[in-house]
Amino acid sequence: MSTTRTILICSGKGGVGKTTTTANLGIALARSGASTVVLDADFGLRNLDLLLGLENRIVYTAQEVLAESCRLEQALVKHKQEPNLALLPAGNPRMLEWLTPKDMQAIVALLEEQFDYVLIDCPAGIEDGFKNAAAAAREALVITTPEVAAVRDADRVIGLLNTQGISPVQLVLNRVRPKMMSSQEMLSVDDVTDILALPLLGLVFEDEQVIVSTNRGEPLTLSDGNSPAARAYSNIAGRLQGEEIPLLDPAKMRRGLRAKMRELMQTKIF
Amino acid sequence: MTLHLPNQRSQHWKDALPGLLNQESSAPVELDCGEWSLNCSDWQQLLQLLNTMGRQLRWIRSRNPLTVVSAAALGLDAHLEGNCEPTAAGSDEPDGLLIHQGTLRSGDHLQCDGDVLIYGDVNPGARVSAGGDVMVWGRLRGIAHAGCHGSTTARIVALHLRPVQLRISTAVARGPEDQPLDGLTEQARLDQGAIVIEPAETRRFR
Ligand SMILES: Nc1ncnc2c1ncn2[C@@H]1O[C@H](COP(=O)(O)OP(=O)(O)O)[C@@H](O)[C@H]1O
Ligand SMILES: [Mg+2]
Numbered sequence: 242m243s244t245t246r247t248i249l250i251c252s253g254k255g256g257v258g259k260t261t262t263t264a265n266l267g268i269a270l271a272r273s274g275a276s277t278v279v280l281d282a283d284f285g286l287r288n289l290d291l292l293l294g295l296e297n298r299i300v301y302t303a304q305e306v307l308a309e310s311c312r313l314e315q316a317l318v319k320h321k322q323e324p325n326l327a328l329l330p331a332g333n334p335r336m337l338e339w340l341t342p343k344d345m346q347a348i349v350a351l352l353e354e355q356f357d358y359v360l361i362d363c364p365a366g367i368e369d370g371f372k373n374a375a376a377a378a379r380e381a382l383v384i385t386t387p388e389v390a391a392v393r394d395a396d397r398v399i400g401l402l403n404t405q406g407i408s409p410v411q412l413v414l415n416r417v418r419p420k421m422m423s424s425q426e427m428l429s430v431d432d433v434t435d436i437l438a439l440p441l442l443g444l445v446f447e448d449e450q451v452i453v454s455t456n457r458g459e460p461l462t463l464s465d466g467n468s469p470a471a472r473a474y475s476n477i478a479g480r481l482q483g484e485e486i487p488l489l490d491p492a493k494m495r496r497g498l499r500a501k502m503r504e505l506m507q508t509k510i511f
Numbered sequence: 512m513t514l515h516l517p518n519q520r521s522q523h524w525k526d527a528l529p530g531l532l533n534q535e536s537s538a539p540v541e542l543d544c545g546e547w548s549l550n551c552s553d554w555q556q557l558l559q560l561l562n563t564m565g566r567q568l569r570w571i572r573s574r575n576p577l578t579v580v581s582a583a584a585l586g587l588d589a590h591l592e593g594n595c596e597p598t599a600a601g602s603d604e605p606d607g608l609l610i611h612q613g614t615l616r617s618g619d620h621l622q623c624d625g626d627v628l629i630y631g632d633v634n635p636g637a638r639v640s641a642g643g644d645v646m647v648w649g650r651l652r653g654i655a656h657a658g659c660h661g662s663t664t665a666r667i668v669a670l671h672l673r674p675v676q677l678r679i680s681t682a683v684a685r686g687p688e689d690q691p692l693d694g695l696t697e698q699a700r701l702d703q704g705a706i707v708i709e710p711a712e713t714r715r716f717r
Contacts, residue, residue: 367618393617393636400616436634436652438614 245353248360248481249378249407253394255365257386258415259283261451261460262474263362264292266382269462269478271325275357278317282345282374283364284332293320294458295328302330303348304340313351322463327356331374342376349377367401381407382442386416387428392436399437412439413477416447419491430491443477444489445470513541513572524549528557532564539569549578554585576661579681591661591681615639615653624660635675644668654678663701668711672697682706 250263260283267279280303281289290296301316320326329352332340352359361378364370375381381402385395395412402410414433421427434441448470454461461471462478476486514531516524524547532540540561549557561568571589573579582589607625615621615629617636626643637653639645644666645657651669656678658665663680674686677699684699684706691697698711 389635396617396634396636400619403613403616436632438632 243353245356246358246481247349247353247377247379248358249363249375249381249402250360250384251363251371251375251381251398251402252365252384252391253367253396253398254385254391257391258384258413258445259365260289260292260362261455262382262384262413262415262445262477263289263360264460265462265471265474266478266481267293267326267358267360268320268323268460269475270358270360270481271320271323272462273478273482274325275482276325276355277358277360278327278329278352278356279360279362280349280352281328281330281362282340283362283370284330284340285334285364285370287330287334289362290318290328290330291458292455292460293326293328295320296458299328299330302332303344304332306351307344307347340373342373345373345376367397371398371401375402375405375407378407381410382413383410383437383439384413384415385433385437387414387418387422387430387433389428392428392433396437399439410439411442412437413443413445414441415445417444417491418447422491441488442480443473444491445473445477446491513543515543516545516547519546525556525560528560529564532561532566537566539567541569542571544571544573544575544578546574547578548575549573549581551581551585554582554587558585576659576681580656580659580678580683583681583683584676584678589681609641614649617653622659633669633674640678641665647672657699658701665700667699668696669698670696672699672708677706677708679706 250259252259263279267277271277279289281287290299295318298318301311303316305311306313306316317327317329349359361374363374383395383399385391399410412434414430418427422429430444446469448468450461450468451470461468462474479486517527558568568587571582571587572592573589574592576591579589579591609623609625609627610630611621611627612630614631615633615637617634620638621627622640624642627639627641628646628648629639630648632649633639633647633651633653633655635652640656640659642660643657643662645655647669650671651674653674654676655667655674657667658680661680665679667677667679671691673691677684677686679699679701682701682704687708696711697708699706699708
């Protein structure tokens with residue numbers, strides 16, 4: 242059995258950050274030296290290639306590989322700046338029918354022969370698209386935002402993952418706004434983990450740099466920029482590889498300068 | 512005068528109802544649903560049909576507990592009738608206990624004929640229905656239906672009882688909105704047809 246970690250990135254609800262997470266995590270893992278491939282299983286609304294700035298370099302998809310009309314190496318798109326990262330689109334948007342769980346298992350088996358990490362960007366929903374994408378996954382990251390509807394859908398997806406023997410299933414809480422959390426206008430971290438009962442792999446703050454980088458086709462983890470979301474994604478990659486990195490506590494984020502000073506005084510730095 | 516929906520085997524109620532309504536006067540309708548199992552969307556269709564015929568629904572009679580529950584959930588005046596209370600009087604024998612280990616997540620629906628003990632949470636969006644008692648060794652935050660075949664003595668007990676909705680037999684109630692005291696196990700039971708929530712009794716279940 243291969244030691245490759247094949248991880249499904251899923252959420253139930255759309256627009257909560259699956260693709261953003263896949264792209265940033267892919268880059269971060271690759272940077273740390275792990276050979277990584279991101280598989281775009283959301284090919285109906287394919288946009289992982291856009292986020293990675295690789296749109297214009299796609300020629301083939303997994304479909305041609307399985308039909309043996311091209312070799313895997315031809316279909317894999319290497320990232321320009323990060324040679325440890327490759328992208329493989331599962332299909333193209335006009336071909337909504339071909340992918341089956343068997344196809345998915347076949348293509349992932351090929352990828353597992355040569356990569357350390359296979360990240361699968363999953364479509365929203367819990368229907369066939371999700372089931373196909375999940376067919377070859379061994380573990381999963383569930384992405385949610387601190388909103389009631391997103392958490393409800395994530396819960397549904399976790400139930401389905403559990404019935405498929407996918408484990409571990411870990412949680413990433415995206416678009417966290419510390420201000421809204423501390424004023425209780427948004428579900429708190431505890432509210433979310435209370436319901437979903439999963440290990441929390443990371444928190445990503447709402448960060449406009451995410452949108453800027455999305456439009457530029459350069460994931461945040463690619464540059465040395467130090468925006469909160471960039472750090473969060475790097476930390477998630479680290480934790481995924483077994484590093485012990487403490488989680489930020491958004492409840493403490495808002496304590497003003499004075500509280501921080503007091504803390505420093507107590508530690509007798511002054 | 513009462514309108515009777517047709518026997519399930521002879522005709523579908525949707526086909527029969529317009530004819531039945533035409534025969535009648537314009538008086539408010541008393542509807543006998545017989546054995547039909549009508550869910551909330553059936554009721555909505557039925558109400559719409561009545562509406563377009565300019566008729567009002569006064570009250571409902573049914574021999575099917577599920578029909579009464581869904582009607583009650585929509586705020587209709589519904590009554591269960593007939594010999595449909597299998598566990599109501601004198602039966603000390605529970606239909607057996609089902610133990611479910613693990614949390615029910617959104618979209619899950621656990622059903623059983625006897626009592627059920629859930630060792631885990633019932634999350635928002637999940638449902639549990641039992642012919643007998645529903646016991647949750649964990650947090651109940653979804654929908655629970657005890658006595659779903661009509662038993663009026665069934666109870667719902669949870670370490671943390673804050674469901675979206677509670678049903679016992681044919682009664683429906685929304686969950687309380689305030690948080691329970693920490694460490695207080697609560698139960699819901701029927702008291703004169705209405706669901707009451709109180710600290711759980713320590714006596715053995717049925
Ligand atoms: N942490 C964040 N801060 C700000 N915007 C974000 C963040 N995460 C995602 N977004 C934005 O949310 C939108 C949806 O993200 P995307 O990754 O495409 O979601 P999905 O793949 O789950 O549908 C995108 O416009 C993205 O830029
Ligand atoms: Mg996406």
